[in-house]
Structures are given as C-alpha cells and as structure tokens.
Amino acid sequence: MHAFNLQAKPLSLADRLADLAVDALIDEADLSPKPALVDRRGNGAHTDLHLGLMHASALALWPAFKEMAEAALELGEVGVPLREAIGRIGREGEQSMLVTTNGVNTHRGAIWALGLLVTAAALQPKSIALCAARLALLDDRYAPTPLSHGAQVAQRYGARGAREEAQLGFPSVLQRGLPQLHKSRANGHGEQNARLDALLAIMTELADTCVLYRAGEPGLQAMQAGAQAVLDAGGSASLSGRRRLHELDQQLIALNASPGGAADLLAATLLLDRIERDGISQGAF
Template sequence: MKLQPQSSADAVAQRLAQTATRCLIDEARLSPKPGLVDSRGNGAHSDLSLSLMERSAHSLTPTFFALAQQCWRRPADVALRQLIGRLGREGEQSMMAATNGVNTHRGAIWALGLMVSSCAMLSGNATASAISEQAARLAQLPDQAAPTVFSKGLRASHRYRVPGAREEAAQGFPHVMKRGLPALLHSRAQGASEQHAMLDALMSIMTTLSDTCVLSRAGMVGLEAMQQGANAVLKAGGCASRAGRQQLADLDQTMLRLNASPGGAADLLAATLFIDRVALPAS
C-alpha cells in the first residue's frame, strides 16, 4: 500500500483534532448531567464553568493535531509512547495557561490523546475495536519521563484500591467499548434523541466505573450513590422516558448534596463520542 501524501495525512490529523475538540465541547454542553458542568450551570464545581470548559477544549486542538501528525502510521513502541507522553504534558501546560491553572481536561487529554494517537497510527481508518486495542498497547508501554507526582485521581485509586484511568486505558477502555458505545447506539436505535442517547451512554458508564473524581470528593458513599443512581435511571427506561428523567433529576440532587462530580465518566463519554464519530463500522 502506498503512503498517502503528507498533505493527506495532515488533513486526516486536522479532522481527528477537530473531532476530539468537538467531542469535549459536546460533552460539556450536554444537559442535564449529574454534578457536572453543563449548559445549566457549574454543577458541584466552584472553579469551573461552561465557558472555561469550552476554552480549555479549544486550547487542546493543537495538541490533538500534533499527536495525530507524529503518530501517523507509526508502530507502537517505547519511543512513540514517550513522544505521546511529552506531547500530552505540553498540552496540559497549554490547557492550564488557557484556564489560569484550573484542571479542566487532564483526564480527557489522557483518554482522547490515546484515541487520537491510535487512530492516526491506523491511518485514520479503523474500527472501534482496532482503535481501542491500539490504545491499550500504547497505554501498556512505559513512559520514563512521566512525572512521579500522584494526582488526586491516582491517590484515590490507591487509597480505595480500585482501577483508575491508567488501568482503563491499558484494558482498551472497556467502559467506552462495553458500556458507553453500546448504550449510545442502542438508545439511538430505540428512537431516542441524540441528547438522550448521550445521557444514556453517560449513565451506562457511571453504573460500573470506579470514578476517582467522585472518590476524591465524596469517597465510597459518593461512588455507590453515583453507580446506584445511574442504574436506576436506566432501569426506569433511560433518559428518553419520564421516569428515567425523574431518576436523573434525583441523581443530580444527590451528587450536588455530596459535592460529587463524575469527571472520569465525563472524560469517557467524550472518548465514546470520538470513537462513534471516527471509527469504521464493524464488518
């Protein structure tokens, strides 16, 4: 197979970067999300807003573009993994500069950065399973330059002995592939609006995710409330049903009362949207 001209590779890289940014914005605007920033307000956050989330998302477009360019048709090896890590950390610095030091999308840089990189490695032309498997191979490789400072999420993962963002990626993003994406597609097939389908995808992710953002803010009480509340939404018929929307409103109030925000689930919803928009249909 002949290599595409560089201009074609750049065009694909631009498309992947713009899609990743759009997914972050669509996730942020999606409403009503329990405890999260959305079009209604700031959720459980005092330092975040929708405009800040959107500014953060736009600041990451050059990072996603650089990842796609540098990963174009390259094999997964330690050198590439370290390059991806460096570009991701530079992207985090750009994000922090755009938000005046507020962590808006650190987890999303990790998840979407791996997805963008993996898709570019596969010429921007692969199925969802191929992209997720490639992302897992990347996540399993070492990055010796990665900082040793523990983030809040990593501390929560260790404290409560639950898997976190690193394990999710190394396993091929099971909450995207087995929860978010199937729920999104199922709700669409049932005639749900795009808003309700995306909310159902978020609920499905939340039913089993050990969301370290919630654990950091509200401990196991908050995590169990999130998982049980999301399950109640889906059991009531999902967000397209009146009963499901009432359960969603109850979950929102619970998350606000506990000062809990499922930011990890939100990052994985953005990754779900990305896979949905760029992946080829499975044969």
C-alpha cells in the same frame, strides 16, 4: 488564471482527528442535564469550572491532538518512542490547558483518554481501542509521578482509574457507552437523550477516581446505583427516568460527587462514534 486559489486545502488526517476530538469535548460539555457535572445549566458540583472555561480548554487542546496524530503517522508503530512522544505532547497540552484556564484542571483525564485514542486512530483505524491499550501499557521514562488525586485514591481504595481503563482497552466505552448510545438511538430516544443514557451506562460500573476522591465509597455507590436507577426507569427520554435523573443530580451535588472520569469516557465514546461515522474507521474498534 485567478490571482488567488480559492479552493480550500483538504484537511489532513491529523487535522480531522483533532477536529473530532475537540468536537467530542465540546459535545460532552454542552450535553445537559448531566448529573453534578458542568453543563449548559451550570457548574454542577464544581466551584472553579464553568461552561465557557470547558469550551476554551477544549479549543486550546486542538494542537496537542493534531501533534499526537502526526507523531503516530511519523513513527508508524506502537512502541516506546511513540509512547514517549505522546507523553511529552500530552504534558505540553496540559500546560496549554492550564494557561488557558488560569490553573484550573478542566481536561486532564480527557487529554489522556482522547490523546491515546487519537494517536491510535491515526495508526490503526480498525482497532483503535486495542492500539490505545498497547500504548497505555508502555512506560514513559519522562512521566512525572506526582501524588495526584488519582494516586491518592489508588493508595486508599485500590482503584487505578484512568490509567487502568486505558490499559484494559476502554471497557467502559466499548462495553457500556457505545452500546447504550446505539441502543437509545435505535429506540428513537433522540440524540441528546441517547448521549445522556450513554453517560449513565458508563456511570453504572465505573470506579471514578474523581468521585472517590471527593466523596469516598458512599459517593461512588450513590453514583453507580443512581445511574442504574435512571436507566431502569426508562432512561433520559422517559418521564420517570427524568425524575430519577433530577434526583441523582441533587444527590451527587449534595455529596460533592462530580463524575469527571465518566464525563471523559463519554467524550471518548462520542469520539469513537464520530470516527466511525466520519469513515476514518471502517472496521471494529
């Protein structure tokens, strides 16, 4: 008989989902060259963010993602108790993020999107996006209503941003990010180019409230048209696509138009892709 049991304890479903969510955030941050966003090359249009901070923030969110999945398994159904539980855990996660980053918003939108998806994956692995939408449609009595950048943009332009994207079942992920990821992979473009193409596909139509807040409608128009131009030129794997991507990067940096919402939705795309590959979900999203 051995004094120590050297066999690793199998990971729980909540552990695995939290791992996948953090992996997706780190892959999103590392992916380069992303237009005007933080990546391996630099800080894009940001003065207060850098790659090390994005990594530290992603790791700090692991316990929140695990707790959300556990809440789903414990409560067992979509309803106000689960919505309010993940709202509380999400706000606590946001506090851990702010402590880690010394007050900088690195992943606010990502906690929302990936938090809902992790919760839904624990509950209904065969219809994750739909389940996440049902959760997002429920009211959380305890949610504060600060005049966030998103709320200001909603007043000025009518764009409902992160909340609406989730309530509609993440159309940017299901109808643009994931199909483009699969298409570019199938065309043999290589994993990094396929991920860049997925980000660009999301950017072509998203009403990104980060961009609207920072650069108004001209900024949003530049983001959407520029992303489409890269894809039309052959995508990230082609020489002319790369040239267009470089131009888009320069243009968005000049406009201060960092597409943070699109970046979150790329992380959500990578998460659903990982869940599918990991075998947690055997069905449709």
